[in-house]
Amino acid sequence: MDFELQITDPKSRARTGKITTDHGEIETPIFMPVGTVGSVKGVHFNDLRNDTHAEIILGNTYHLYLRPGLKIIEKAGGLHKFNGWDRPILTDSGGFQVFSLSGNRKLKEEGAIFRSHIDGSKHLFTPENVVDTQRIIGADIIMAFDECAPGDADHKYAKNSMQLTHRWLQRGITQFDATQALYGHSQTFFPIVQGAGFRDLRKQSAEYIASFEREGNAIGGLAVGEPPEVMYEMIEVVTDILPQNKPRYLMGVGTPVNILESIALGVDMFDCVMPTRNGRNGMLFTSRGIMNMKNEKWKDDFSLLDPEGTSFVDHQYTKAYLRHLFVSKELLAAQIGSLHNLAFYLWLVKEARKHIQAGDFSEWKDNMVKQLSVRL
Template identity: 70%
Template sequence: MQFDLLTTDPASKARAGKLTTDHGVIETPIFMPVGTVASVKGVHQRELREDINPDIILGNTYHLYLRPKMDILQRAGGLHKFMNWDRPILTDSGGYQVYSLSNRRKIKEEGVRFKSHVDGSMHLFTPENVMEIQRQIGADIMMAFDECTPYPCDYRYAKRSMHMTHRWLDRCINHFNKIPALYGHEQALFPIVQGSTYKDLRARSAEYIANAGAFGNAIGGLSVGEPAEEMYGMTEVVTAILPEEKPRYLMGVGTPINILENIALGVDMFDCVMPTRNARNGMLFTAHGSINIKNLKWEDDFSPIDEMGITWVDTEYSKAYLRHLFKCHELLGMQIATIHNLGFYMWLVREARKHILAGDFSTWKEKMVKQMDNRL
């Protein structure tokens, strides 16, 4: 596994790189569609490969652990074979899901004991067994187990949580190095920077993570309700410290504008449920702003969904038809909107990469941010 930094934009920290894995090359900056339970919601794998064409997707350790469970995945030969996906996969560690189960879990130094949202059964995640679970899943990139703090967060709690995340990281690295990969391909481990919205804590955590010497590094605990400017401020602190020669992943972010602004701050990898979740609610993202396709104004608009779109659904169907499907609660409407939104996100990061390589990313980014900050 290898990461090559190709160039940096002269007017910002935006980077274009190439991350090579045993399942293929990932050209950065990149957006990873979220395939929580071995499925990107509303999209067949064939559509994902041929129409949306991401270099990498994301799976979720917490959800895959509960369903279909590890014995099934291991007998299938890992997640790649189970879901028939032959490109790279990243799995998060379950830390965010544990964070979201605040009324169902208890955090201790050992790990996190939580109640399953599926059947109410009790489980324990530790840094060690999360490494074992991700080995069984077989993702190309694994995440260290961490605690994601809420927003707002008391300084003392954020500091205590950050130190525990660091101790958990040491245990993750130690156990990761002890247990072999199961399916014949290399796996990399990314630690996660925490520290809530406190610059001094973020800086200390970034230094600790940088010194861990991992293949790549992630930034967690953002996009949890804080204002966008605070997110950008924390990202800027962290990217100034994380090593330039290694990939940087900002977890759970975000809107198209969030992605462009964080690319400008030196982030290489993103994931978010927003394009698929918003699609299922009738919200479409375009280069000229967002569209609520349920609005009456689209009832007799027979123009294509998005004349500038890169997927076949963008010109195959009209806004009026898509609105009709949503008003009738037809599943096809959600599928069309999902393909469109994911296609747009992929276009956005690949267009960003082109402009980074061309040396005019900052000018292009400012124009795009203004265009996209509209409701059509």
Template identity: 60%
Template structure:
């Protein structure tokens, strides 16, 4: 994997770059749709390529380990072939499940023992085991095993957790790079910055992660309940320290406003379930603000979802029809709204890239942030 920094905005730290993987290139900044179990909910791979125009998607190590399992994935030749996806892919490490499934896990220096949420069976995820699982999945970009502490979090716990995450990262690096690729193409490992909401710990963690000299770096442990101003402050802190010649991935973030604010600090990569999860509840994001498509005011609104969009779905279906589908509880509502939202998120980062290259990002962002937070 290579990363080329192509341009930095003159009035911010926003960056336009290019990531080259063995499955293709990714123009940054980029938003990555989340395909937890090898599927972005309610969408086909054709939807993702033709309508959403996704350049890279995510898979979830924990869930793919449980179903369909690494044996099936290896028989298929990896997740790319299993799901018929020939573009880049990233897998997380299961570390977020350490956070989100707190009632079903135990953390030790050795690793994390999960109680399977499907049938109650126990599984030990060591850093080495996670590397084995991610190798079997076959993503172009892999994440180290980490612990994501909750917010708020006691300083001593955050410090202890951070140092353990660092030790796990070293074990992941040593194990991953001790073996050849499984499917004949490179898999690139990213370490993860932790440290809770404490600036001194975040500084230490960022410096440690940078010292590992891996192909890219991730900022983790944010968007877990902390106020946005704290998230922005800690993201900016890490971006000021991280090397300029490697991609920066802010994990699990976020809203359109979050994306633009963090792009201005120098973040290159984002992922979040928000656009598809909110789509299934009737919320869609537009250039003018957020619409609740279940509202009665759209009952006889026969205008397109977004007449300015180059997405066929946005031009083809009216607001009234989408509202009808939600009220009738038709599954097609989930598909249309999810395509719209993901296309919008991809449009937003592509527009950001254009404005970065034109040195107009800062002024464009100021206008867009005000619009994007508006409830229509």
């Protein structure tokens, strides 16, 4: 993987760049639709390519490991061939999913023992076998196995968790460097900064992660219950330390406002289930504000779904029709909502890129943040 830093905004830390992988180029800042089990829920890949213009999607190691399982993925020739997505893929290590199991997992120095949410079977994830698993899945960018501390963790817990993540990182890097990609394309390994909401821990973790000089770095353990101002403070601490010439990936964040504010703090890559999850439930994000498509007010509104939207659904369907679909619990409603929101998120980061290039990102961002919070 190669990263080219292009332009930095004069009034913020926002920047544009280009990531080059064996499966194609990614222009940053970028949003990655979440394809947890190898699919973006309810959205065809043709629409992801040609309508939302997604450049990279994300898969999840925990879910793909459990189902369909590594034997099937390896037999298929890796996830790209299994699901037919021919552009870059990133896989999360599954750490967040394992630790969200709470009572169904046990943490040890060796790794995490957990029970499957599918059938209750017992499994062990270690820093080493998570690398091996992601080798088999075959994503272009793979993540270190880490512990994600809860947002309300105290300093002692957060410190112990961070130190465990660091020890696991050393083991993961050793395993990654000692193994080879399986399917003829290269893979890149990203470490993850942890430290919960504590400046001293985030600084320590960012310095430790930066010392490994990997091709890219991630920021984890945010948007897990802490106030937004704490999240932004931690991002600023971390991006002040992580190297300028490497892409920075903020994991699992977030709302359109979160993304714009984080771009301003120097983040390049984002993923979140919010656009598809909210879209399936009738909440649509637009450049003018947020629409709840289940509201009575749209019942006889025959105007286009979003005249300023970039998806074909925005110009093919009306607000009244989409509300009818949601009230009728039609599957098409969830598909339209998901596709609209993904197209909006991709439009938002690409628009941010344009304004960074034009030199007026900060002004545009401040105006957009105000508009994005309006309830229509």
